[in-house]
Amino acid sequence: MKKIILLIVSLICSNILFAQQQNATFEVNPSTFNEDDEITITVSNINPSTWGVTDLYLWAWSFDINDANTMDSPTNGSWTNSNEAQKLTNNGNGTYSFTFTPTTFYNRTGIGSIGMLVKAKDGSGDKKTQDQIFEVGVFQLNLTSPTNNVTIINANENVNITATSTINADFNLLANGSSVHTVSNSNNYSFTVNPSETTNYTLQANDGTNTLSEEFQIVVRPIVTEESLPTGLLDGINFDENDATKATLVLYAPNKEFVHVIGDFNNWTIDDMYLMKKDVANDRFWIELTGLTPQQNHLYQYLIDASIRVADPYSTLILTESNDQYINNTTYPNLPDYPTGNTNHAVTVLKTGETSFNWEIINFTKPNKKDLVIYELLIRDFDELHSFDAITARLNYLEELGINAIELLPVSEFDGNESWGYNPSFHMALDKYYGTKEAFKTFIDECHKRGIAVILDVVYNHATGQNPFYRMWNTDNGGYGGQAAANSPFFNQTPTHTYNVFNDFNHSQQATKDYVKRTAQYWINEFKIDGFRWDLTKGFTQNCTENDESCTGAYQADRVAILKEYADYQWELDDTSYVIFEHLGSNTEETEWAxxxxxxxxxxxxxSNLNGNYNEATMGYHENGKSDFSWIDYKNRGWTYPSNVAYMESHDEERLMFKNIEFGNSNASYDATELATALERLHTAGAFYFTIPGPKMIWQFGELGYDVSIEFNGRTGNKPIRWNYFDEPNRKAVYDIWATLIALKKQESIFKTSDFIINANNINGLKTIHLTNDDTSDDLQYVTIIGNFGITTQSIDPDFQAVGTWYDLLDNNSSIQVTNTNETISLQPGEFKIYANSQVVLSNEDFVFNNVNLVMYPNPASGLLYFTDEVSNLKVYDITGKEVITFNNHYDKNHAFDIKNLAKGIYIIKGKSLNKSFSKKLFVR
Known part of the structure; x- marks a missing residue:
C-alpha cells in the first residue's frame, strides 16, 4: 500500500529547505508478468543529489485481484528510515534497478497490481518520486479509446471504443450493465456508440480463464438552466430557517460547464434532477435541495463537468475514506460512516434542523491586550485523548497557572489525523480528530467562564491538494498533485514568496478574499472565537518569487493592504477581536500594522520571537549581546503601545530546557546543564519576562520545564506527553513561580506602565529592570528587578529609584532598608530578586456572601491560615484536583488552620461560610 506521507510544516520564517518531488521514469522487464515471475524494475530520469543523498530506496505496496486490500511491502522499513533490503542498485549510467518476485517480495498471492515509488532513505521533506502502478498478469487489457474515465459529448455524437489485449480474448461491451456488443477470439476490439444519455460502460475481455475489465463513462452534455442566484445566499450551505427539509447549495465555479450534486439522496449517480442552475453573471452554480430529513446526516459532493468530484469548499464537517476509521467513538461519538463503494475523495456532511448550542456566556469581555498571557497549545501533544473534551478537563491546571488566553494550533480540517495543522484542506471544517463542534463550543464556553479567551491559529497562506478549489483548477486533472492551473481563481502557479509549501493562495484575487472572509466569519460567529493568529503573513504578497528572500522580507505594499483589509473584516465581525500576525519581518511593516x-x-x-536571546541567558552565554532580550521592549521598536506578543518558546522554537541541559554553560562549581539548576534558571527567566509590560505567550509545558527536543520523532511528529512532570518538585516550582509572576502582572498596574527600562546587555549576565508606575495614586510606585544569569556569584548595582523600605515580593514581602540606591547586592548564579517600594498581597479572589466579605489570610501563607468568619467542612485540593487536607468540623472565625505540611504551590480551598459554599485560591510559600 502506498504510504501517505503528510508534509506537516510550521510556517514560520525559518531557513528550512523543502525538497522537491521528482517525476522519474519506471520500466519493468518483462513488460507483462505473472505474480510468480521474477521482474526487474528500472528507474531513470532521477537525481538523488537533489535530495542530498546518493542511495535510493523502493517503497512498495500491492493490491489484490480486485485492486483492493492494499498491503505494504514487509521490508519497507519506516518512511524516515527505509530498510536496506529495498535499496536500489546503481547501474552507473543514471539508472537504478531492483529485482524481485512479487509473491515473495510482498509475501502474498492473488496479486492484481503492484505499486511503488522511489525515495531517499529518509523520505521526509517530499524526497520521493511519483507513484507507479504495474498490473500483474501476462494477460492484460488496454483500453485505447476513450482515453479518459469520463468523456463528455454533445447529443447524437459518436464515440469510438477501442482496446487491445496481450493475448486473444472474447470481448463484451456492457452499457449500464447490459451487453451491447461482443467480439470473439481477437486481440483487438473496436466499436462505435452513440448514447442518447449519460451511460456507464464496461468492456470485458476473457481469455478462457480470467476476465479483465475497464470501466468508463460517456456523459451527454446536459442543458443547464441559467438563473440568477436568490438574494442573500452565501457560498456553501444555506439553511432554510423556516423549513428544515430544505437547503440551498452555492458553488463558485468560473469556467465550468455544469455541476451535478451527487449524494445519498440520489445513490451518488448523475441525475439531472440534481443538475445545478447557473448564475452566469456571478460564476456560481446553485440548487435548492428539498425532501431532506431534519437532524439526519446527509452526504454529498459536487460532480463538476462529470469528471471532478469534490466536497463543498465551505463544508463544516467532512468525511474521508482514509482517515475516519482511526477516530474513536470517545473523541467523536456517532461519526457518520464514509460511503465506501459509492464514491471517493472527501464528502460533505449536511444536517438540517440542528438544535442551537446553549451558550452560558453570551457576551464575554476579553482580557485587555496589555494583560494577555497566552498559552499556545497543540491538542494532540497536550493530552493523550487529543480532544476538546480532554483540554476542557485540564482547564483547572491552566486557570491556576494564571493564563487568560489559549491559542490553539490550527483546528480546521487538515490532511491526515495527526498534525500540527499547518496543512489545511478545508478552512471552514473542524478537524474530527479533536472532536465534535459541540465539544469545541463547550470548551470555549468553559474558557469564557474562567475569563480565558480563545484564539485560533489560522492558515490562509496555502492549502493542500485536497482543497476543492485547488482540485478544480490544476494540472493533475483534479487530483492532489501537479500545480495550480493558469486560470485558477485562487492559487498561484508558483509561489510568490520564499516560505511556501503546498499550494500558494493568491490574495490579490477577489475569490481568495471572499474565501478567507467567509471562513473567518464562520469561526467568529459560530464559535465565539476571540481572535486569530494569522500564520505566515509574509506570504500574502504577490510581488516576489520563491527564491528571493530579500524581496519577501522587504516592505510590500500589496501585502500591507490585503492584511489591513482582513483585519478590518475581522473587526467588522467583532469590534474587540484580537488580530495577531506571525510576520517576523521588517520593523517598518510591523510598525504600520501595530x-x-x-x-x-x-x-x-x-x-515577537525572543527564543534565542532568552535561551542564551538561561544557558549562561552573554558575549556579543547573545542574551540581550531588550527587543522585548516595544519602545525600542518605536511603538507607543505594547503590540508585540513576546515569547521565549513557541511551537516552532527549540525548547529552552532541552538546550539548557544539552548546551548550558558551566564551571568547576556550577553547571547549568544539571536538571535542578537548569530549572531554577527558568525561574529567573520568568522574572525577566512576565514583569515586562505587554502581552506574553507560553508554549505548552514550558511552565514545567519541558525538555524534549522539537526534533524528537521529526519536527512535527508526536511528542511525549509528560504530565508526570507536575509531580516533580523542581518542575512544579517553575509552575508556581511563573503563576505568581503572572498573578503579579495581571494584578498590579505597575506592570502595565510605559515607564520602564531594561538593562540586559551586561557581558557577565547581570540584568536589571526598573519600572515606575504611570499611576501616581498607586502605593506601588517602583519595582526593581535584579538577576544574575551568569554562572558565578556576582555583585550587582540595583540602582533603586528611591531610598527607603523595599520589599522582596517573592519572599513574603520581606523588607530591606535602602540608604544608598547603588549599594551592591550579591547574587548567586541564577538568582534574582523582585523588589518593590510597597508590599503586595496577591488577590485571593474573595467571594461575597450575604453582604459579608469572607477573607482568608495571610495569602500567600506558610504555616498557619485564618478566616475572618466562621467556616466549616474545609477541603484543600492541589490544582490537579487531588484532595490533600480535610478540616471536617465547624470552626470559629480567626481559627488557626495548620498547613505546615503543604508544599509550596497553589491550592484550592472549598468549604462553607454562613451556609454558603465558597472556593478560594491559596498560595503556599
Missing part, C-alpha cells in the same frame, strides 16, 4: 487603527483602540499585534 499603529493601524490604534487610535480606535484596535491595532494589530505581532508575534
Amino acid at each position: 499603529n493601524y487603527r490604534l487610535d480606535e483602540g484596535k491595532g494589530i499585534m505581532l508575534w
Whole structure:
C-alpha cells in the first residue's frame, strides 16, 4: 500500500529547505508478468543529489485481484528510515534497478497490481518520486479509446471504443450493465456508440480463464438552466430557517460547464434532477435541495463537468475514506460512516434542523491586550485523548497557572489525523480528530467562564491538494498533485514568496478574499472565537518569487493592504477581536500594522520571537549581546503601545530546557546543564519576562520545564506527553513561580506602565529592570528587578529609584532598608530578586456572601491560615484536583488552620461560610 506521507510544516520564517518531488521514469522487464515471475524494475530520469543523498530506496505496496486490500511491502522499513533490503542498485549510467518476485517480495498471492515509488532513505521533506502502478498478469487489457474515465459529448455524437489485449480474448461491451456488443477470439476490439444519455460502460475481455475489465463513462452534455442566484445566499450551505427539509447549495465555479450534486439522496449517480442552475453573471452554480430529513446526516459532493468530484469548499464537517476509521467513538461519538463503494475523495456532511448550542456566556469581555498571557497549545501533544473534551478537563491546571488566553494550533480540517495543522484542506471544517463542534463550543464556553479567551491559529497562506478549489483548477486533472492551473481563481502557479509549501493562495484575487472572509466569519460567529493568529503573513504578497528572500522580507505594499483589509473584516465581525500576525519581518511593516487603527483602540499585534536571546541567558552565554532580550521592549521598536506578543518558546522554537541541559554553560562549581539548576534558571527567566509590560505567550509545558527536543520523532511528529512532570518538585516550582509572576502582572498596574527600562546587555549576565508606575495614586510606585544569569556569584548595582523600605515580593514581602540606591547586592548564579517600594498581597479572589466579605489570610501563607468568619467542612485540593487536607468540623472565625505540611504551590480551598459554599485560591510559600 502506498504510504501517505503528510508534509506537516510550521510556517514560520525559518531557513528550512523543502525538497522537491521528482517525476522519474519506471520500466519493468518483462513488460507483462505473472505474480510468480521474477521482474526487474528500472528507474531513470532521477537525481538523488537533489535530495542530498546518493542511495535510493523502493517503497512498495500491492493490491489484490480486485485492486483492493492494499498491503505494504514487509521490508519497507519506516518512511524516515527505509530498510536496506529495498535499496536500489546503481547501474552507473543514471539508472537504478531492483529485482524481485512479487509473491515473495510482498509475501502474498492473488496479486492484481503492484505499486511503488522511489525515495531517499529518509523520505521526509517530499524526497520521493511519483507513484507507479504495474498490473500483474501476462494477460492484460488496454483500453485505447476513450482515453479518459469520463468523456463528455454533445447529443447524437459518436464515440469510438477501442482496446487491445496481450493475448486473444472474447470481448463484451456492457452499457449500464447490459451487453451491447461482443467480439470473439481477437486481440483487438473496436466499436462505435452513440448514447442518447449519460451511460456507464464496461468492456470485458476473457481469455478462457480470467476476465479483465475497464470501466468508463460517456456523459451527454446536459442543458443547464441559467438563473440568477436568490438574494442573500452565501457560498456553501444555506439553511432554510423556516423549513428544515430544505437547503440551498452555492458553488463558485468560473469556467465550468455544469455541476451535478451527487449524494445519498440520489445513490451518488448523475441525475439531472440534481443538475445545478447557473448564475452566469456571478460564476456560481446553485440548487435548492428539498425532501431532506431534519437532524439526519446527509452526504454529498459536487460532480463538476462529470469528471471532478469534490466536497463543498465551505463544508463544516467532512468525511474521508482514509482517515475516519482511526477516530474513536470517545473523541467523536456517532461519526457518520464514509460511503465506501459509492464514491471517493472527501464528502460533505449536511444536517438540517440542528438544535442551537446553549451558550452560558453570551457576551464575554476579553482580557485587555496589555494583560494577555497566552498559552499556545497543540491538542494532540497536550493530552493523550487529543480532544476538546480532554483540554476542557485540564482547564483547572491552566486557570491556576494564571493564563487568560489559549491559542490553539490550527483546528480546521487538515490532511491526515495527526498534525500540527499547518496543512489545511478545508478552512471552514473542524478537524474530527479533536472532536465534535459541540465539544469545541463547550470548551470555549468553559474558557469564557474562567475569563480565558480563545484564539485560533489560522492558515490562509496555502492549502493542500485536497482543497476543492485547488482540485478544480490544476494540472493533475483534479487530483492532489501537479500545480495550480493558469486560470485558477485562487492559487498561484508558483509561489510568490520564499516560505511556501503546498499550494500558494493568491490574495490579490477577489475569490481568495471572499474565501478567507467567509471562513473567518464562520469561526467568529459560530464559535465565539476571540481572535486569530494569522500564520505566515509574509506570504500574502504577490510581488516576489520563491527564491528571493530579500524581496519577501522587504516592505510590500500589496501585502500591507490585503492584511489591513482582513483585519478590518475581522473587526467588522467583532469590534474587540484580537488580530495577531506571525510576520517576523521588517520593523517598518510591523510598525504600520501595530499603529493601524490604534487610535480606535484596535491595532494589530505581532508575534515577537525572543527564543534565542532568552535561551542564551538561561544557558549562561552573554558575549556579543547573545542574551540581550531588550527587543522585548516595544519602545525600542518605536511603538507607543505594547503590540508585540513576546515569547521565549513557541511551537516552532527549540525548547529552552532541552538546550539548557544539552548546551548550558558551566564551571568547576556550577553547571547549568544539571536538571535542578537548569530549572531554577527558568525561574529567573520568568522574572525577566512576565514583569515586562505587554502581552506574553507560553508554549505548552514550558511552565514545567519541558525538555524534549522539537526534533524528537521529526519536527512535527508526536511528542511525549509528560504530565508526570507536575509531580516533580523542581518542575512544579517553575509552575508556581511563573503563576505568581503572572498573578503579579495581571494584578498590579505597575506592570502595565510605559515607564520602564531594561538593562540586559551586561557581558557577565547581570540584568536589571526598573519600572515606575504611570499611576501616581498607586502605593506601588517602583519595582526593581535584579538577576544574575551568569554562572558565578556576582555583585550587582540595583540602582533603586528611591531610598527607603523595599520589599522582596517573592519572599513574603520581606523588607530591606535602602540608604544608598547603588549599594551592591550579591547574587548567586541564577538568582534574582523582585523588589518593590510597597508590599503586595496577591488577590485571593474573595467571594461575597450575604453582604459579608469572607477573607482568608495571610495569602500567600506558610504555616498557619485564618478566616475572618466562621467556616466549616474545609477541603484543600492541589490544582490537579487531588484532595490533600480535610478540616471536617465547624470552626470559629480567626481559627488557626495548620498547613505546615503543604508544599509550596497553589491550592484550592472549598468549604462553607454562613451556609454558603465558597472556593478560594491559596498560595503556599
